[in-house]
Every structure is written in C-alpha cells, then in structure tokens.
Amino acid sequence: MLQQEHTKDREFHFTEKDFHELRVLIKANTGINLGDSKFNMVYGRLTKRLRALKLENFTDYRTYLKNSGEQELIELTNAITTNLTAFFREDHHFKTLADEIVPEMLERHRRDRRLRIWSAGCSTGEEPYSLAMTLQESVPKGWGDVKILATDLDSNVISHASAGIYTNARIEGIDNRRKERWFDKAGPDHIQTNQALRDMITFKQLNLFHEWPMAGPFDVLFCRNVVIYFDKPTQRKLFDRYADILQPGGYLLIGHSENLFKTSDRFENLGHTVYRRIS
Numbered sequence: 167m168l169q170q171e172h173t174k175d176r177e178f179h180f181t182e183k184d185f186h187e188l189r190v191l192i193k194a195n196t197g198i199n200l201g202d203s204k205f206n207m208v209y210g211r212l213t214k215r216l217r218a219l220k221l222e223n224f225t226d227y228r229t230y231l232k233n234s235g236e237q238e239l240i241e242l243t244n245a246i247t248t249n250l251t252a253f254f255r256e257d258h259h260f261k262t263l264a265d266e267i268v269p270e271m272l273e274r275h276r277r278d279r280r281l282r283i284w285s286a287g288c289s290t291g292e293e294p295y296s297l298a299m300t301l302q303e304s305v306p307k308g309w310g311d312v313k314i315l316a317t318d319l320d321s322n323v324i325s326h327a328s329a330g331i332y333t334n335a336r337i338e339g340i341d342n343r344r345k346e347r348w349f350d351k352a353g354p355d356h357i358q359t360n361q362a363l364r365d366m367i368t369f370k371q372l373n374l375f376h377e378w379p380m381a382g383p384f385d386v387l388f389c390r391n392v393v394i395y396f397d398k399p400t401q402r403k404l405f406d407r408y409a410d411i412l413q414p415g416g417y418l419l420i421g422h423s424e425n426l427f428k429t430s431d432r433f434e435n436l437g438h439t440v441y442r443r444i445s
C-alpha cells in the first residue's frame with residue numbers, strides 16, 4: 167500500500183496495523199472517526215509524543231499506551247483533536263442569538279430570570295467568550311442569572327480557555343469598541359478577556375460520550391464543528407442526549423457543514439444551522 171511504502175522515509179516506523187489499532191482506540195474513547203485518509207495526519211500528530219517518550223516506533227507506543235492507562239490516553243486524544251476556532255466564528259449565530267433568541271428567552275424566563283447556555287466542544291474558548299460578549303450586550307444589566315458552561319474533551323484547550331489569554335492577532339477581526347470593552351492588555355503581544363466575561367463562564371473538561379455531571383436544562387446549546395468528526399450513529403446518540411438536556415423549545419446551533427438530516431427528528435430546522443427542540 168502506498169502509505170506503507172513511504173514508511174521507509176519516516177522517522178518512526180508506522181504500519182497499517184498501528185494505524186488501525188490507534189483509530190479503534192480513539193473512536194471508542196472519543197467518538198472521533200478517522201477514515202483511511204487520516205493515516206498521515208495520525209502519524210504527524212503523534213511523532214512529537216514518540217520523541218518526548220523516546221520511543222523508537224509506533225508498536226512501542228501502543229505497548230506504552232496499554233501500560234500507562236488513562237494519562238497517556240489523554241495525551242493521545244489531545245494530540246488527535248482538531249481545535250481550530252476563532253472569535254465570532256460563523257458570526258450569524260451570534261446575531262441570531264442577540265436579535266431573536268435572547269428576546270424570546272427573556273420573555274420565557276421573566277419569572278425565574280435564569281438563562282443557561284452550553285458551549286460543547288469549546289476548544290480554546292473563543293466561542294464561549296463570543297457568547298459571553300453577545301449576552302452581556304443583549305441581556306439588560308442586572309436582569310438575572312446568566313451562565314455559560316464551556317466544555318471540551320481536550321484538557322490543554324480547557325486550561326488555555328479558562329486563562330482567557332490570547333495573542334493580539336487572535337482579536338484582530340473584532341471591532342474596536344468590543345476590543346476596548348471586553349479585553350485587557352496582558353503584555354506587549356497578548357490580551358486577556360476581562361473579569362466580567364470570565365465570571366460568566368465555567369470551563370470543564372468533559373468527554374461528550376461520558377456521563378454528563380450537569381442536570382441542565384439548557385436554553386441554548388452551541389455544538390459547532392464538533393460532530394463533523396463523528397459517524398452518523400454516534401451523532402444520533404449525541405443529538406438525542408442534546409434534546410434531553412435542552413428545555414422544550416430550546417435552541418441547538420451547529421457548524422456550517424453539519425446538519426440533523428436523518429440523524430434526529432427531535433428538532434425543527436430554522437435555517438442557517440439553527441435548530442429548535444420540538445420533542
């Protein structure tokens with residue numbers, strides 16, 4: 167096979183069997199479905215790990231994984247996850263939140279004055295901080311109790327997210343008014359999300375396929391550019407759990423290349439990857 171022919175030129179010997187065993191383990195642990203085309207990607211993402219552990223090949227790495235248990239499984243999943251994200255990514259979702267969802271939720275919660283939002287697969291935090299800015303700007307000051315839960319499988323991105331420190335370049339696309347209001351300087355090349363935003367968000371490491379410690383219910387759930395890595399049966403189970411943890415009428419927002427077609431009939435499609443729970 168073509169890929170194996172190239173193993174001669176590689177720093178570490180990596181066979182089809184190594185790839186197969188690793189992807190079975192990753193799928194079982196994270197739901198992430200790695201197709202044949204991800205052979206080189208898996209090799210590339212794990213070479214740093216092999217170097218750090220001073221291992222000679224991937225067969226030794228698989229043995230190391232078996233013997234070291236949970237800790238190396240965390241390192242493995244951290245290396246494999248794709249954490250690409252940005253502030254106000256898919257901007258239309260934040261506009262829909264401010265203009266349509268928030269007014270409806272303020273009305274619905276006029277008695278208990280409690281709003282709960284979950285950013286599932288939040289990566290390095292740009293998504294929940296964009297949610298926090300949008301909510302700060304659209305919910306009247308002093309209205310009530312507004313909280314965001316932000317979770318990710320990858321423990322490294324959760325540490326990054328909870329610190330809220332980013333390079334200046336990460337916020338280049340944000341308008342000046344928001345930059346001044348929501349970010350503090352943190353050295354010459356860095357900024358930090360301000361205390362008001364950080365206070366709204368609870369960051370937690372959470373594998374979506376493990377038990378969820380929170381009871382909900384949530385009003386709005388952002389799970390964007392996460393299920394794209396899962397196969398349809400895995401997505402079906404997850405969307406069913408999402409419907410259970412959302413309020414009836416609660417909103418689910420997914421990524422631009424994702425959809426619920428033939429995976430869940432518990433949501434109605436409101437267009438632009440915005441869904442509402444109907445059962």
Ligand SMILES: C[S@@+](CC[C@H](N)C(=O)[O-])C[C@H]1O[C@@H](n2cnc3c(N)ncnc32)[C@H](O)[C@@H]1O
Nearest residue numbers: 196247248250251287289319320373374390391
């Ligand atoms: C491409 S990022 C998306 C970030 C953000 N939602 C956005 O759209 O910009 C996908 C995130 O999903 C997380 N993820 C993948 N599988 C997961 C799982 N089983 N449980 C929780 N998070 C997972 C990854 O660690 C990664 O940070």
